[in-house]
Amino acid sequence: MNKRKNRQCYNVEGTELSVQTVHTAEEYQCENADKEVFSDSFGRVNDEDRDGQPKGGLGGGEIEEAHPSKKQKAEKIEGPGIVTDKLFSSLQISKPTHAAISEIGFQNMTQIQARSIPHLLMGRNVMGVARTGSGKTLAFLIPVVELLYHIKFKPRNGAGAIIICPTRELAIQTHGVAKDLLKHHSQTLGMVTGGVSRRKEAERLAKGVNILVATPGRLLNHLLHTEWFNYRNLKFLIIDEVDRIVDPNFENEMKQILNLLPQERQTALFTATHSKEVEDFVKLSFNEPPVYIGVDDGRSKVTSEGLNQGYYLVPSRERFLVLYTILKNKTVLSKKVMVFFSSRNSVKYHAELLKCMCIDCCEIYGKQEQKKRSKTISDFSNAKKGVLLCTDVAARGLHIPAVDLIVQYDPPKEPNEYVHRVGRTARGEGVEGTALLFLLPEEKNFVNYLHEANVPVIQYNLNREVPKLQSQLEKLVRENDYLHQSAKEAYKSYIAAYNSHTMSEIFNIHHLNLQGVAASFGLRTPPKINLKLKSSAFKFKKKMCIVNGNDSSFPKPHRRRLGLC
Numbered sequence: 001m002n003k004r005k006n007r008q009c010y011n012v013e014g015t016e017l018s019v020q021t022v023h024t025a026e027e028y029q030c031e032n033a034d035k036e037v038f039s040d041s042f043g044r045v046n047d048e049d050r051d052g053q054p055k056g057g058l059g060g061g062e063i064e065e066a067h068p069s070k071k072q073k074a075e076k077i078e079g080p081g082i083v084t085d086k087l088f089s090s091l092q093i094s095k096p097t098h099a100a101i102s103e104i105g106f107q108n109m110t111q112i113q114a115r116s117i118p119h120l121l122m123g124r125n126v127m128g129v130a131r132t133g134s135g136k137t138l139a140f141l142i143p144v145v146e147l148l149y150h151i152k153f154k155p156r157n158g159a160g161a162i163i164i165c166p167t168r169e170l171a172i173q174t175h176g177v178a179k180d181l182l183k184h185h186s187q188t189l190g191m192v193t194g195g196v197s198r199r200k201e202a203e204r205l206a207k208g209v210n211i212l213v214a215t216p217g218r219l220l221n222h223l224l225h226t227e228w229f230n231y232r233n234l235k236f237l238i239i240d241e242v243d244r245i246v247d248p249n250f251e252n253e254m255k256q257i258l259n260l261l262p263q264e265r266q267t268a269l270f271t272a273t274h275s276k277e278v279e280d281f282v283k284l285s286f287n288e289p290p291v292y293i294g295v296d297d298g299r300s301k302v303t304s305e306g307l308n309q310g311y312y313l314v315p316s317r318e319r320f321l322v323l324y325t326i327l328k329n330k331t332v333l334s335k336k337v338m339v340f341f342s343s344r345n346s347v348k349y350h351a352e353l354l355k356c357m358c359i360d361c362c363e364i365y366g367k368q369e370q371k372k373r374s375k376t377i378s379d380f381s382n383a384k385k386g387v388l389l390c391t392d393v394a395a396r397g398l399h400i401p402a403v404d405l406i407v408q409y410d411p412p413k414e415p416n417e418y419v420h421r422v423g424r425t426a427r428g429e430g431v432e433g434t435a436l437l438f439l440l441p442e443e444k445n446f447v448n449y450l451h452e453a454n455v456p457v458i459q460y461n462l463n464r465e466v467p468k469l470q471s472q473l474e475k476l477v478r479e480n481d482y483l484h485q486s487a488k489e490a491y492k493s494y495i496a497a498y499n500s501h502t503m504s505e506i507f508n509i510h511h512l513n514l515q516g517v518a519a520s521f522g523l524r525t526p527p528k529i530n531l532k533l534k535s536s537a538f539k540f541k542k543k544m545c546i547v548n549g550n551d552s553s554f555p556k557p558h559r560r561r562l563g564l565c
């Protein structure tokens, strides 16, 4: 894009950004800026697939290795796609299940389905790893439904299968797929998640739920306290998104759950991303090593084929204005976009702010009322376009149809989290999507970690000037008490999240320009914040206090930049 166009686009200084006086959307919009093709409108520097390595390497064999250390060479299926030439009709499964699959509309199995269902039907324990959006849900649900059908499970037998999901939204979605699959079966289905009446769930469990979809905390609660919950006959345990379930937040609950459930059962674990923690969990969960199915092992990238991924290097003070520019892009206005933030306060604030700036959006975060959360996901799923601001509560497993663009405005906790976030787009065979990652220039090293994790992300250049709207942004925030308070809370949460980032060697709070960060929240001065700094600077400060007996020896620039003293 030429310079002249840029100047035309953003010559909007003096425009008031406020609820009442905000101008029409088009007044902030570049007249000519948005004529590029969608996939090229993010300033891709290099369009070529950077991995350049041979594609494929996706096994399609019937027989899998019993353990990663004993991998056998699996039969190859041509191409890097996820759908195989194997038909569901070739599976030895019951008529009611066949009928349900036909009604859902699927004929060919995906890789993970073709490779794991036969083992699961034979009663084997399975550890399945396959990229996001590759059909893992049916891969475990079909064997679950079949098993309970064949052993003629009745409501009075209680829970025959439990499926553990890390988030309520994922549980709701899995429950929905199970419902479709059970359409011609008599087995009962139920769900227990946080955020809804525990008593109603308990009544339902007492009546007999054969297939139970659950989040860990609420499941444990029922296992411990719901008298008539019969889980003694459990035959099958599935843990979906196991790499999230091994998170320390779930550790205690999961240990108790695994201790309470009958040990004589079939177990299957599924995930899109592998980690050392998952391997340790596998060792703990199985006496015998499970059949390991790594659909993408040997593949040169872990993300979907149809995904275009780029990162922008944006200084703190320009971050919001760049986001605003992207969301106001004419092409993007007609797309379905998810924007990830590191905290719920940031989601809430940016939702308010964007609405004030005439960008319609919805929001989802962990502590939101469950009804609102579910409605937001359902509305956004049914929408043709729109913007959803979210925390990582929406990063995993959610299948929201036809999401075009993922923006990671705040950095993910680690490369695996990146993979899950971008996995909300380009789901399924031949589906395309775009993912944009915002990084501060000093965070650029994170890209090396992504490359190491086989994520082919390339640098995009901002192909336009950042609009000169900072003073209007600050005025808008200053003059609206609610927004101002919300901006301060969001700022503090951003700093707190940054300070506790797991990759603190890259996301180092002492490298942050707090003035710039504050500016990105529309604040002229950084609010004071009281953090327990875990970094070397804090240790240094402490040491100096001991040596000198007071705080004053702590280098002044640090004191000022951190706004601590």
Ligand SMILES: Nc1ncnc2c1ncn2[C@@H]1O[C@H](COP(=O)(O)OP(=O)(O)OP(=O)(O)O)[C@@H](O)[C@H]1O
Residues within 6 Å of the ligand: 083, 106, 107, 108, 109, 110, 113, 130, 131, 132, 133, 134, 135, 136, 137, 138, 271, 272, 396, 397, 398, 399, 423, 427, 428
């Ligand atoms: N055999 C199939 N043929 C065509 N589409 C399928 C098939 N199996 C599943 N799908 C569809 O693919 C999409 C993704 O499936 P699913 O949500 O199970 O993916 P996933 O592997 O669990 O993803 P994630 O890792 O993000 O949780 C869904 O819309 C699902 O209906």
